[in-house]
Amino acid sequence: MNQDYIKPDNWSIIEEGFDVNRVKSSESLFSIGNGAMGQRANFEEEYSGSTFQGSYIAGVYYPDKTRVGWWKNGYPEYFAKVLNAPNWIGINIQVNGESLDLFTCKKIENFRRELNMKKGWLSRSFKAILKNDIKVEVKTKRFLSLDLDEIGAIKYEVTPINSDAEIVFQPYIDSGITNEDTNWDDKFWDTLNVSHKNNQAFIEAKTMKTDFYTCTFMESQVFINGKSVLIEPNIQADSNVSIFSYSHHVKQGETYAIHKFGGYTVDRNHDKSQLVSVAKRVLETATEKGFSQLLEDQKQAWETIWSMSDITIEGDVKAQQGIRFNIFQLNQTYLGKDSRLNIGPKGFTGEKYGGSTYWDTEAYCIPFYMATKDQKVARSLLEYRYNHLDKAIENAEKLGFSNGAALYPMVTMNGEECHNEWEITFEEIHRNGAIAFAVYNYYKYTGDYSYIPEKGLEVLIGIARFWQQRATFSADKNKYVILGVTGPNEYENNVNNNFYTNYIAKWCINYALENIQKIKVEYPADYKRIMDKVNLSTPELNDWKKVADNMYFPFSEKHNVYLQQDGFLDKELIKVTDLDNSQRPINQKWSWDRILRSPYIKQADTLQGFYFFEDEFTNEELERHFDFYEPFTVHESSLSPCVHSIQAAKLGRMEQAYTFYLRTSRLDLDDYNHEVHEGLHITSMAGTWMSIVEGFGGMRVKNNTLYFEPKIPEQWKEYSFKVNFRNQILKVNVSKNQTHFQLEGTDSLQISVNSKMLTITPDNLVTI
Amino acid sequence: MNQDYIKPDNWSIIEEGFDVNRVKSSESLFSIGNGAMGQRANFEEEYSGSTFQGSYIAGVYYPDKTRVGWWKNGYPEYFAKVLNAPNWIGINIQVNGESLDLFTCKKIENFRRELNMKKGWLSRSFKAILKNDIKVEVKTKRFLSLDLDEIGAIKYEVTPINSDAEIVFQPYIDSGITNEDTNWDDKFWDTLNVSHKNNQAFIEAKTMKTDFYTCTFMESQVFINGKSVLIEPNIQADSNVSIFSYSHHVKQGETYAIHKFGGYTVDRNHDKSQLVSVAKRVLETATEKGFSQLLEDQKQAWETIWSMSDITIEGDVKAQQGIRFNIFQLNQTYLGKDSRLNIGPKGFTGEKYGGSTYWDTEAYCIPFYMATKDQKVARSLLEYRYNHLDKAIENAEKLGFSNGAALYPMVTMNGEECHNEWEITFEEIHRNGAIAFAVYNYYKYTGDYSYIPEKGLEVLIGIARFWQQRATFSADKNKYVILGVTGPNEYENNVNNNFYTNYIAKWCINYALENIQKIKVEYPADYKRIMDKVNLSTPELNDWKKVADNMYFPFSEKHNVYLQQDGFLDKELIKVTDLDNSQRPINQKWSWDRILRSPYIKQADTLQGFYFFEDEFTNEELERHFDFYEPFTVHESSLSPCVHSIQAAKLGRMEQAYTFYLRTSRLDLDDYNHEVHEGLHITSMAGTWMSIVEGFGGMRVKNNTLYFEPKIPEQWKEYSFKVNFRNQILKVNVSKNQTHFQLEGTDSLQISVNSKMLTITPDNLVTI
Secondary structure (H helix, E strand, O other): OOOOOOEOOOOEEEEEOOOHHHHHHHHHHOOEEOOOEEEOOOOOOOOOOOOOOOEEEEEEEEEEEOOOOOOOOOOOOEEEEEEEOOEOOOEEEEEOOEEOOOOOOOEEEEEEEEEEOOOOEEEEEEEEEOOOOOEEEEEEEEEEOOOOOOEEEEEEEEEEOOOOEEEEEEEEEEOOOOOOOOOOOOOOEEEEEEEEEOOEEEEEEEEOOOOOEEEEEEEEEEEEOOEEEOOOOEEEEOOOEEEEEEEEEEOOOOOEEEEEEEEEEEOOOOOHHHHHHHHHHHHHHHHHHHHHHHHHHHHHHHHHHHHHHOOEEEOOHHHHHHHHHHHHHHHHHOOOOOOOOOOOOOOOOOOOOOOOEOOHHHHHHHHHHHHHOOHHHHHHHHHHHHHOHHHHHHHHHHOOOOOOOOOOOOOEOOOOOOOOOHHHHOOOOOHHHHHHHHHHHHHHHHOOOOHHHHHHHHHHHHHHHHHHHHOEEEOOOOEEEOOOEOOOOOOOOOEOOOHHHHHHHHHHHHHHHHHHHHHHHHOHHHHHHHHHHHOOOHHHHHHHHHHHHOEOOOEEOOOOEEOOOOOHHHOOOOOHHHOOHHHOOHHHHOOHHHHHHOOOEOOOOHHHHHHHOHHHOOHHHHHHHHHHHHHHEOOOOOOHHHHHHHHHHHOOOHHHHHHHHHHHHOOOOOOOOOOHHHOOOHHHHHHHHHHHHHHHOOOEEEOOEEEEOOOOOOOOOEEEEEEEEOOEEEEEEEEOOOEEEEEOOOOOEEEEEOOEEEEEOOOOOEEO | OOOOOOEOOOOEEEEEOOOHHHHHHHHHHOOEEOOOEEEOOOOOOOOOOOOOOOEEEEEEEEEEEOOOOOOOOOOOOEEEEEEEOOEOOOEEEEEOOEEOOOOOOOEEEEEEEEEEOOOOEEEEEEEEEOOOOOEEEEEEEEEEOOOOOOEEEEEEEEEEOOOOEEEEEEEEEEOOOOOOOOOOOOOOEEEEEEEEEOOEEEEEEEEOOOOOEEEEEEEEEEEEOOEEEOOOOEEEEOOOEEEEEEEEEEOOOOOEEEEEEEEEEEOOOOOHHHHHHHHHHHHHHHHHHHHHHHHHHHHHHHHHHHHHHOOEEEOOHHHHHHHHHHHHHHHHHOOOOOOOOOOOOOOOOOOOOOOOEOOHHHHHHHHHHHHHOOHHHHHHHHHHHHHOHHHHHHHHHHOOOOOOOOOOOOOEOOOOOOOOOHHHHOOOOOHHHHHHHHHHHHHHHHOOOOHHHHHHHHHHHHHHHHHHHHOEEEOOOOEEEOOOEOOOOOOOOOEOOOHHHHHHHHHHHHHHHHHHHHHHHHOHHHHHHHHHHHOOOHHHHHHHHHHHHOEOOOEEOOOOEEOOOOOHHHOOOOOHHHOOHHHOOHHHHOOHHHHHHOOOEOOOOHHHHHHHOHHHOOHHHHHHHHHHHHHHEOOOOOOHHHHHHHHHHHOOOHHHHHHHHHHHHOOOOOOOOOOHHHOOOHHHHHHHHHHHHHHHOOOEEEOOEEEEOOOOOOOOOEEEEEEEEOOEEEEEEEEOOOEEEEEOOOOOEEEEEOOEEEEEOOOOOEEO
16 A cells, blocks of 8 residues: 555545645545536636646547557547546635645645545645735535536635735636647637526537537526525636636635636537537526535435445445545446446546546446346446447457458447557457456346347347457467467466456357347347448358367466466566565556566466456366466556456455455555555455455355355454346345345345255345 | 569669659668768759658667557667657759749659769759749769768759750758667757858768757859859758758750768867867868769779679669669668667668668678678678677666567667567567677678687577577476567567577577687687686586577477477468468468468568578488478568578579569569668668679688589570688689689688589689
C-alpha cells in the first residue's frame, strides 16, 4: 500500500486535513457520477495548485489523431477517447476582493472531505484564513442526481468568522477546456452559443469531428442564513464562458450560501435544436424541488441500489469500506440504462486508456451486473458488442482476415480500434475470446437462451472464423499453433502458443459449433436467417473443427503444468519473493526487454483460463498451476488480485485469499499501484465483488442451479451479499459457523450448499 | 524495379524530360556532397510543386523530443537527428516580373539533368515558356568543392530566346528552414545575425539546444555573354533571409549568367567568433579562383578518388552505372577526414532514420573504406565507437546492466540512443556484435594490431560483459539462452535464441578472452593500464567462459539447419515465390502481426552469421542454409541483396548472384523499394562494392594473405577493381577466361588465386 490517509468508515470515504500532495489523488477517490455523467472531485472555487480537472459525459468522445513514433500498417489513424466536457461546477469566491484559493491562502483549518456512499453525495468543509486575514468557514455539498440524470446540484456556504466581508459568488460555466492527454494540443470543443436568461446560463457546444451537440447549463439561488435573497447578478460572458456574480456584504457570523444547479443535455437523448429548452425544463424541475428535496431523492435512489447490491462485512471496517467503495463506483459509472454505453476502465474519474470498452467488461463486469441488477442490463452489455460486429469484421479485414472473421478491438468507444501498440492492438487477441465467453456466461447465469439465436450466434460465428484463420498449422508439431500473441499477462509480447489464448480459441470454436447445431434444431427460423447472412458451408465448419480438435497446448512433463507459452521454462525462474523490493513495481523500474524476458506475470494468464473454465480442470490441477504461476505474479494489473483471491479461497487458502481481497478492494483507496491520481480502476472493482461472492461465498452456477461453498476470512465476524438469480433475490449471510439464506418473492429456490441440495422458501431464513 | 527513367551511361546519371512526379526521386538521386556537407538536388530557382528541401552539414544535429504513443522505461527522452541546414543554393529568377517556376510555366522543353560522377558536378538545362510567353533557355551547373569543403559553386545561365527581357537574379541565403520530419513543428535554428558586405552575405545561426554555431554565406558574380559585368544589387534582408537582386535588361539571344559561391563555416572547425571572417577568407579563395578553376580542381580531386576506388565493368552499362553510382555516393558522404563523423544510412540525401550511425558502418562500410582508402580511415571509424564507449556503458545501465557492460545504441549521432521502438532499441542487440566484429575485421585486413591494445580491447571487454549479463541460464535446456531479441531480420521481434545473435555473442566473448590473453603477454603496459580501468577478475572471466562454452543454438535435425530462432518451424513455410505478387512488399501490404508470424525474412539473418563467420562453416553447410532461408527472404532491406549476392557467387550460382548484384547496385536508381524520394541508401552501397570484390572477385583475407577466386557474370565482358592491401595497391582485372593482377609500388606481394599461391611483382601484369 502506498497511502493511508482515508479514514476507515463503514459508509463514507473521509479525508481530514489539507495536503496539496493529495489533491489529485483525492480528486480521483472522491469522484461522483450517475451513469450519464461524472466528474473528478475538483473544487468548485479557484485552485491554483496542481490539479487534474475532469468532467465527463457518457458517450461523448473524440477521434484524436493517433500519435506513434513508428507507424505500422493497421494502426487506427484516429482513435476515440473520452473527452473532458465543459465545466459547470465552477463557483469562484471573492472575499473582500481576494479570490478564495486553498493553494494560496494563509492557513487552512479543519479541512474535511466526505464522500457519503450511502446517500450519494460529496461534501467538503474547512476554515481558511485568506491573505487579507479574513477568516471564513466553508461548507459544500455536491451530488449528481440519479433520478434527473442530466443535472447535479451544489450547495456552497461561506461564513466570515472574524469580520464582516464583501463576498461574491461567481458561478460559471466554461467550454474552454482541454484534455490532460491531448496529443497535439488540439481544441476539441466548438462553442456555438453562449446565452443567459434570468438566473440561467447556457453554453451550446459541439465536439469537433464527432459533432456531439451538448448544452451545458446552470442556475443559481443565493441565501443568507438559510433565507432566500434576491440579488441581481452581474453577468459577464465571452466566447466560451458565462459568469454570474452575486455580491453581498456579509456580516461576521452570517452564512452566505449559493445553491447551484447545472449539468448537460446531449443530442444522444434529445434533438440537437432542443438542448437549451430541455435544459430549461430540467432546471425548472430541479429548482422547483430545491436542493434539499433533490438530496432526499438522491438518498432514496441510492437506498434502492444498495438494497440490491450492498455487501456487508462485520468486524473489519477497512474491508467493509473497500467493498462498498467498489460497488458505489461501479454504480456511479454504469447503470445499464443505455446499450450504447459501456464501462470504461477509469469510468468518469480520469482520461487514461483512451476508449471506454475493454475486455474487462465481459471478463469482470458482467457477472456483477447480472447478479445485482435486472438481467436486461447484462443483455444490454452483450448487445453493445453485437451492434459493433460489423466494425469488428472491418477491423479483422484490416489485419488481413476475410470471410466475416471478426476481431473486436482491444479498446473502443464506437466499435473502432482505439489503440496503437502492435503487440496489443494486433496481438492481444484473446479479448475476442472473452466476448464469446460472456455470451456463454450470460446464458449460464440467466437461463435466457433467446439472446443467442437472436444476436449472439452471429458474434460467435465471427469470432470462431477469426480463430480458425488465425491459427497456423505447424508441420513440425502436427498441430495447430497460434503464433505471435500477447496473453492477458501483458508482460509477455509476441509469444507463441499462449496457453490461455489457445484454450479460449478452441473453446470459442467448439461453443460456436455447439450453438449452431442447437439453433439449427431448436430455432429453425433464426437458423435460416443467420445462415442466409453468414454463408457458412460444411467444409468451413470442418476447417473450424480441425483447428479445435488439433490445437496445441504447451505442457511441461517435468512440472506437470501447462506452460504459459512456448519457451517459458527458459526463463530464470526467480520467485517474486526473492526479488529485491527496490525493483518493484517492475513496470516502473525495469526496461521493457527486461520485463519481457523475466518470468514475472502482470495478471492471471494461465490461471485466467483456469478461472473461466474451472469445470474442465480438477482441483489438483488448479492447485498445481496456482503454485507454479502465482509465485511469479507481480499483480501489477488491477485485474490480477481478484482472480487470485477467488482461486486461493477455492483452494482453502483463506489467509492468502484475504490478502488478495484487501488488495483488490482497497487498490485505489490505498493506491497500491502508485497511480490513483490518474483515476480509479473501475472495471477491476467488479472483480472485487466476485472475490467475495465467488471467492468467499463460493457461489457458482451449475446446471441452472446456484451452488455455494461459503468460507469466511478469519478477520471477519460475518458478511452478507444478495444476488438476483433469474429474478429471484437471495440474500446470503455467512458467519464463522453458519450461513443463512433468505429468499425474497413468492417462489421457492433449489440451491446447493457444500454439495448438498436444499430448497429455500421465501421469508424462511435457512441456516446451515 | 519501380522506375526506369535514368538513362544508362557509364559515368553519368542522366534524366531527360521533366515530370513533376519524379522531382522528389531525382532530388535524391542527383544529390551532391563532399563529406563535410551535402544536399538534395533541389532547384536553385523557386519551385512551387512538391519537393523535399534538404541541405545538411556533417555533424550538425538536433536533439528532438521523442515522440511515442506508449512510453517505455529506457526510451531516450530526446534523440539526435540530422538537421536541415540553412539554404545557400537559392537563386530566384524573375523574367519580366514573373518568377521562373517549373511547376507553373507554360511549357518545358529539353529538360535534362546530369550528375557527372567522373568530375563531380550536377548540371541542368531546359527551355521554358513562362506564363508571360517569354521563352528562356536555362543552363546550370553546381558542385560542392572537395578541396575547399566549406564551399560550393553554382553557375546559372539564362538566355531569353524569343524577345528581350528584364531578368533579375535573386541569389539568397535563408535560415528560416525546418525539417520534413519535425515531431512538434519545432524551430531548430536560432538566427543570430544577418549581415552583408559588398557582394557577400552572411547568416550566423546556431542550432537550438545543441548550440552548433554556423555561418551560411554567399557571394555572386554576374556575366553577360561570358563577360563579367558590374551590377549593383538591390539588397533585402530580414530576420533570417538575405536576398541580393541583380537586375538586367537582357537582349534576345544574350546569355545572362550568375556565378554563386556559398556554403557553411561551422564551429566544429573554427572558433565560433571567427565564422564570418573564415567565411570571408573562403569566399576570397573561391572567387579568386573563379568558377572554372574550381570546377577544374573538382575534376582533379575526383580523379584521385576514382583512381583508387573505381570499378570498371565492360559489356553492361547499367551494371557499370550502378557500381559507380554507389562508389560516388559513398565518397560524397564520408571521406574519413574526421573521426567525429560517421556514415548515415541516408548520407546527405534525406532525413529518415534520425541519427547518423547504425551497425551498417561496421558490418558493411568498413571493408569498402579499408580497401579503397588509407587504412587510417577505417581506424577512425573504429575510434568513433571507442569515443562513445562511456555512453554505451551508460546506455546499458539504463537497461539494468552493470559493471561496465556496454550496449552501443541502435542509432546514434553522439553516442546516445536515438531510437524508441522497444523491439529495436532494447532488443536488436546484435548490433553490439558487429562493433566487436569490425575490430577483428580491421586487424585481419590491415594487420594493424596496435588498435586493439590502445583502444579496441576496452570496447571488446564492455561488449563481452554485456553478452555475459544478457544471457540467461535455462535450467530446462541446461544451456545459456538469449531471450527476447530482434535479429538482423527485423520481421521477427522479441524472439528467443536468434541463431545469429547467440553466435555473435559467443564469438564476442571468445574474441575478447583471446585478446585479453594476447595483450597480457605481448603488451603488458597496455594490459596493466586497461585492467586498472576495467577491473576484471578471474571469476568474472570464468563467468564469460561459461556462457560462451554453453551457448544454445536452435537446430533442426530434420532439415539439418540451424534455426533462425526458437519455433521457426512452427510457421507456415510458404516460399516467397509462392506468394501472390499483390502481397509484396509485405511491409507495405501486411499488418505487423502478420509479418511477424510469417516465415518471411527482411534481410540476411542466419546467413549474416554465415557471411561473417564463413570460415567456421563448410560450403555444404552454407549451401544448405542458403537453400533453406533464401526462399523465404523478401529482401525488403537495402542490406539484403549484397550478402546474398556474395554467397550465391561463392556457391557458383552466378545467375542468381548477378540478379542480386543488380538489385543492390541499382536499388535507388531503379527504386526497388518504393522509397527513393526519401533519400538514398548510402550504407548498403558499400555492400554493392563487396558483392563485386568479395562476391565475383572472391577476395578474402586469410593468414595475412589476399585470396581470390574470380568469377564473372555471363552478362559481362570483363570487370576490374583495385584494393589497398596493407599499403600495397593491387589492381584486379577479371574477364571470361583470365584474370590479370597488377601491383603498384616497389614491393612484391604473395596472393592466392583459386587456392594456388603466387607472387606478384610491381609493374608486371600477371595473368591467370
